[in-house]
Amino acid sequence: MASTELRKAAAPSDLRGRLAVVTGSTSGIGLALARELVSRGASVVVHGRAQERCELVARQLRTAAAADGQRVWALAADLSDLARVKTLAETLLREQNTIDLLFLNAGMSYAGYKGPSTSESSGLDILYTSNVLAPAMLASMLVPLLERSSLPGRVVFTSSVLEWGGNPDCLARPAAFTRTPKAELAAYADSKLALNVFAAELADRLRQRDSQIRVRVLAPGMVQSNIAVPLDQRTQRISSLDGPPAPEWRRFAPEQGARYTLSAAFVEDDMEHASDASSAQNGTTQHFLASFRVLAPYRTLDFLLRGREPFVLRTAALWVAENLQKLSSAAEDELYLWPAHAACLDAAFRAHLWAAWDAQLPISLLAE
Numbered sequence: 001m002a003s004t005e006l007r008k009a010a011a012p013s014d015l016r017g018r019l020a021v022v023t024g025s026t027s028g029i030g031l032a033l034a035r036e037l038v039s040r041g042a043s044v045v046v047h048g049r050a051q052e053r054c055e056l057v058a059r060q061l062r063t064a065a066a067a068d069g070q071r072v073w074a075l076a077a078d079l080s081d082l083a084r085v086k087t088l089a090e091t092l093l094r095e096q097n098t099i100d101l102l103f104l105n106a107g108m109s110y111a112g113y114k115g116p117s118t119s120e121s122s123g124l125d126i127l128y129t130s131n132v133l134a135p136a137m138l139a140s141m142l143v144p145l146l147e148r149s150s151l152p153g154r155v156v157f158t159s160s161v162l163e164w165g166g167n168p169d170c171l172a173r174p175a176a177f178t179r180t181p182k183a184e185l186a187a188y189a190d191s192k193l194a195l196n197v198f199a200a201e202l203a204d205r206l207r208q209r210d211s212q213i214r215v216r217v218l219a220p221g222m223v224q225s226n227i228a229v230p231l232d233q234r235t236q237r238i239s240s241l242d243g244p245p246a247p248e249w250r251r252f253a254p255e256q257g258a259r260y261t262l263s264a265a266f267v268e269d270d271m272e273h274a275s276d277a278s279s280a281q282n283g284t285t286q287h288f289l290a291s292f293r294v295l296a297p298y299r300t301l302d303f304l305l306r307g308r309e310p311f312v313l314r315t316a317a318l319w320v321a322e323n324l325q326k327l328s329s330a331a332e333d334e335l336y337l338w339p340a341h342a343a344c345l346d347a348a349f350r351a352h353l354w355a356a357w358d359a360q361l362p363i364s365l366l367a368e
């Protein structure tokens with residue numbers, strides 16, 4: 001099997017009777033995704049930081065819900081506080097029988113962030129907790145509900161192509177996720193790399209247990225959203241000496257980001273069966289993990305080619321060059337299997353990180 005594949009996923013237009021949980025559904029991609037899911041008949045759990053905002057969104061969604069038995073819940077939890085994350089998971093475990101689709105979409109960056117960078121209660125870094133530990137904890141705790149789905153259950157982690165610029169050395173050390181202006185994007189990149197490493201390990205552990213749960217990682221591309229504005233300002237200052245201003249390349253509407261996210265959940269892959277030999281090529285493609293890839297819309301390629309992110313481009317250049325022809329003929333709705341960062345491939349490294357997370361999370365993650 002070739003190491004780079006296009007995947008066209010058709011998410012069912014009828015999701016009646018299905019329950020989707022969307023973290024970070026009060027704005028941006030998550031909000032558009034919640035709307036899309038409701039329009040397809042799914043019941044949805046809306047989540048965000050503040051209960052009032054979740055209720056507001058849930059009320060709007062309820063007026064659009066037309067299917068029999070379709071429900072919309074509002075559940076707030078600040079993901080930078082692990083005690084609240086645990087309560088959120090426990091509430092879902094108590095109140096729901098099944099989760100069919102778990103979209104771990106919520107995420108933050110330090111660009112433009114005005115709050116404290118360390119949690120008062122845990123002393124842990126806010127970004128590390130929100131972007132890595134919280135989704136890790138939710139995915140792990142909600143496995144029993146996902147196992148009950150006849151779909152079967154699907155987990156989509158929303159990551160970023162910036163993971164390519166992540167530094168594996170600091171993944172297990174929250175203190176390394178500093179919010180100094182220079183490190184803002186780097187900390188974000190590190191967090192997304194850590195998320196991917198977790199997802200790769202989770203996928204492996206579930207497979208070892210013969211679980212039917214599908215784990216997918218999506219880099220949604222450059223989407224207009226609340227997270228985008230300060231990130232764009234920061235990115236421009238760091239990396240752009242020429243080319244068009246940021247808003248032009250941040251061109252996906254949240255609805256497009258939502259469609260990619262929904263598609264990612266339904267990408268059926270045969271990548272589990274890819275042999276190691278097929279990914280053991282020279283250069284960037286050797287970073288493919290046979291059973292773990294990152295999904296991304298092909299149009300993100302434009303962003304890489306224009307070199308707006310030199311530190312991503314350095315890693316991506318070879319891969320892009322190798323796959324240029326394929327990429328340029330891809331259709332808009334197609335998702336690409338990107339090479340995951342080398343850290344995602346390294347079983348010993350993943351096991352080491354898993355142990356660190358196990359120690360940090362106030363629950364025991366999936367047993368060996």
Ligand SMILES: NC(=O)c1ccc[n+]([C@@H]2O[C@H](COP(=O)([O-])OP(=O)(O)OC[C@H]3O[C@@H](n4cnc5c(N)ncnc54)[C@H](OP(=O)(O)O)[C@@H]3O)[C@@H](O)[C@H]2O)c1
Nearest residue numbers: 024026027028029048049078079106107222223225226227
């Ligand atoms: N936009 C892009 O170009 C882009 C590119 C790559 C990856 N992503 C990823 O896509 C995901 C969605 O982001 P977006 O672009 O749609 O940004 P957004 O408009 O800022 O939405 C972020 C959502 O996450 C929630 N959230 C953030 N921190 C939280 C916390 N500590 N506790 C609870 N909820 C929290 C927000 O809730 P509140 O509104 O209640 O604060 C909001 O609903 C993120 O994981 C982001 O990293 C985005």
